[in-house]
Amino acid sequence: MTDLPSRRLLLVHAHPDDESINNGATMARYAAEGAHVTLVTCTLGERGEVIPPELAHLTGAALGQHRRRELAAAMAELGVQDFRLLGGAGRYSDSGMMGLPDNDDPACFWQADVDEAAAHLAEVIREVRPQVLVTYDDHGGYGHPDHIQAHRVAMRAAELSAKTGWTIPKVYWNRVPRPVVEESFARLREDLPGTPFSKAAEVDDVPGVVPEERITAVVDGTAHAAAKAAAMRAHATQITVAEPYFVLSNELAQPILTTEYYELVRGERGPGARETDLFAGIEETS
Numbered sequence: 001m002t003d004l005p006s007r008r009l010l011l012v013h014a015h016p017d018d019e020s021i022n023n024g025a026t027m028a029r030y031a032a033e034g035a036h037v038t039l040v041t042c043t044l045g046e047r048g049e050v051i052p053p054e055l056a057h058l059t060g061a062a063l064g065q066h067r068r069r070e071l072a073a074a075m076a077e078l079g080v081q082d083f084r085l086l087g088g089a090g091r092y093s094d095s096g097m098m099g100l101p102d103n104d105d106p107a108c109f110w111q112a113d114v115d116e117a118a119a120h121l122a123e124v125i126r127e128v129r130p131q132v133l134v135t136y137d138d139h140g141g142y143g144h145p146d147h148i149q150a151h152r153v154a155m156r157a158a159e160l161s162a163k164t165g166w167t168i169p170k171v172y173w174n175r176v177p178r179p180v181v182e183e184s185f186a187r188l189r190e191d192l193p194g195t196p197f198s199k200a201a202e203v204d205d206v207p208g209v210v211p212e213e214r215i216t217a218v219v220d221g222t223a224h225a226a227a228k229a230a231a232m233r234a235h236a237t238q239i240t241v242a243e244p245y246f247v248l249s250n251e252l253a254q255p256i257l258t259t260e261y262y263e264l265v266r267g268e269r270g271p272g273a274r275e276t277d278l279f280a281g282i283e284e285t286s
């Protein structure tokens with residue numbers, strides 16, 4: 001690929017739906033601005049719990065195929081055309097929640113060889129040459145084995161590609177500042193009687209909550225709030241949306257954050273106290 005746009009963003013996620021929940025507004029914004037947005041999803045989420053009763057019969061590979069279609073629909077909502085599955089569809093399967101016997105399945109992502117999985121991703125990096133990589137922290141945001149593994153594979157792939165042709169200038173982890181989450185949950189608890197949901201989640205149920213000072217970049221996606229909600233809604237087996245709130249299969253309401261937050265962990269921070277653009281400080285060259 002030689003004719004890529006000058007700004008290129010790569011996101012690495014564990015399951016279809018994680019990208020829309022964590023980065024939907026960011027993805028929609030950069031796609032709308034003409035940046036090249038690439039999503040690499042590591043598994044098809046074959047072990048996810050299905051919310052709609054009429055789809056409850058979907059399990060395993062059939063659920064994976066269904067979620068692949070949900071992912072495509074979500075990407076259409078966000079305006080993202082380049083979305084891929086790590087190593088090709090079905091290469092790595094969902095590992096299930098931490099501690100379950102599913103974690104021992106040799107086909108699952110948790111059992112994957114990190115170097116081998118990272119080699120697949122490094123190939124994508126060499127092709128797309130992203131200036132910005134977004135993934136989870138080393139705890140995977142909330143401890144799901146596939147999220148932890150996605151973190152390891154993304155960080156290793158960045159190292160591998162640096163040795164073989166492309167150094168990604170900036171690497172970010174998904175974060176949310178505790179005060180923002182606390183405030184939005186306070187609002188949620190007040191609003192709850194007017195929503196279809198009966199119970200709120202806890203602040204610590206939100207992946208990646210950190211003290212405010214850890215946040216280095218704030219991406220205002222307010223203008224793309226509708227696209228984010230629509231993308232989340234496209235993942236109907238996993239998410240029920242009633243804007244500005246949503247629930248997962250645990251039925252605990254959470255706010256949809258349309259401003260998204262990041263911590264820069266590799267590379268140089270752009271000017272200003274806090275970046276408002278993930279590409280800040282990047283020279284727009286090949």
Ligand SMILES: [Zn+2]
Nearest residue numbers: 014015018144
């Ligand atoms: Zn996930």
